[in-house]
Amino acid sequence: DQQVKQNSPSLSVQEGRISILNCDYTNSMFDYFLWYKKYPAEGPTFLISISSIKDKNEDGRFTVFLNKSAKHLSLHIVPSQPGDSAVYFCAANYAGKSTFGDGTTLTVKP
Amino acid sequence: DVKVTQSSRYLVKRTGEKVFLECVQDMDHENMFWYRQDPGLGLRLIYFSYDVKMKEKGDIPEGYSVSREKKERFSLILESASTNQTSMYLCASSLLQGVYEQYFGPGTRLTVT
Numbered sequence: 111d112q113q114v115k116q117n118s119p120s121l122s123v124q125e126g127r128i129s130i131l132n133c134d135y136t137n138s139m140f141d142y143f144l145w146y147k148k149y150p151a152e153g154p155t156f157l158i159s160i161s162s163i164k165d166k167n168e169d170g171r172f173t174v175f176l177n178k179s180a181k182h183l184s185l186h187i188v189p190s191q192p193g194d195s196a197v198y199f200c201a202a203n204y205a206g207k208s209t210f211g212d213g214t215t216l217t218v219k220p
Numbered sequence: 221d222v223k224v225t226q227s228s229r230y231l232v233k234r235t236g237e238k239v240f241l242e243c244v245q246d247m248d249h250e251n252m253f254w255y256r257q258d259p260g261l262g263l264r265l266i267y268f269s270y271d272v273k274m275k276e277k278g279d280i281p282e283g284y285s286v287s288r289e290k291k292e293r294f295s296l297i298l299e300s301a302s303t304n305q306t307s308m309y310l311c312a313s314s315l316l317q318g319v320y321e322q323y324f325g326p327g328t329r330l331t332v333t
Contacts, residue, residue: 114262116262119260142320144320144321146324151326151327152326152327153224153310153312153324153325153326153327154263154310154324155324156321156322156323159320159321199262199263201263203320206251206268206270206320207265207268207278208253208265208320208322209265209279210255210262210263210264211262212260212261212262213262
C-alpha cells in the first residue's frame with residue numbers, strides 16, 4: 111500500500127513556462143513534506159519543504175502548496191529552466207521517517 | 221557543505237556472497253538511513269539509525285542488516301546476496317531527530333548475478 115504517490119511519471123514543459131508536479135498521500139499523520147531533485151548518477155538533493163501547519167512555502171522560483179483536506183501537495187517552478195530537468199521526489203514525514211513517492215521526471219525544453 | 225560518501229559507485233557480486241556497503245558522513249549528523257531505489261517504486265527505507273549502536277527497521281529490512289559502530293559511519297550488510305537485491309542503494313544522513321531534511325550520497329549500483 112503506497113502511502114505517497116506521484117501519479118505522473120513524466121512531465122515535459124517549455125522553457126519559461128510553469129512546471130507543476132503533484133503528489134498525493136494517504137496517511138493523515140504525516141506532518142512535514144519535502145521535495146527533492148535528483149540528477150542522473152547523483153543522490154537526491156533537498157529542494158523545498160513545508161510543515162503541515164502551513165499551506166504554502168516559497169523559495170525563489172519554487173513554491174510548494176499543501177492541501178491537507180485533499181491530502182495533496184504540489185511543486186510549482188516558475189519560470190522553468192532547462193537546468194531544472196531532473197527527477198523530482200516528494201517525501202512525507204512522520205516519527206522521524208520519510209516516505210517517498212516514485213518520482214516524476216521533468217524535462218524542460220529550450 | 222555536508223558530504224555523504226559511499227564506498228563504491230558500482231558493485232557486482234555473485235548470489236550467496238556477503239556484501240558490505242559503507243557510508244560515511246562528515247558533518248556530525250545524528251541520523252543515518254539506507255534506502256534502495258527501484259524503477260516505479262521510488263525510494264524505500266531499509267534501515268535507519270538515530271545514534272551509535274542503535275538501529276531501527278524501515279519498510280523493507282528483510283535480507284539486510286546494518287552496523288553503526290561510529291557516529292559518522294553506517295554500513296549495510298547483505299548476508300547472502302540474492303538477485304532480487306540488485307538495485308541502487310542510497311545512504312542519507314540528517315542532523316537531528318525531528319530535523320527532516322536529508323543529505324544523500326551518490327548511490328551504489330549493486331548487481332547480483
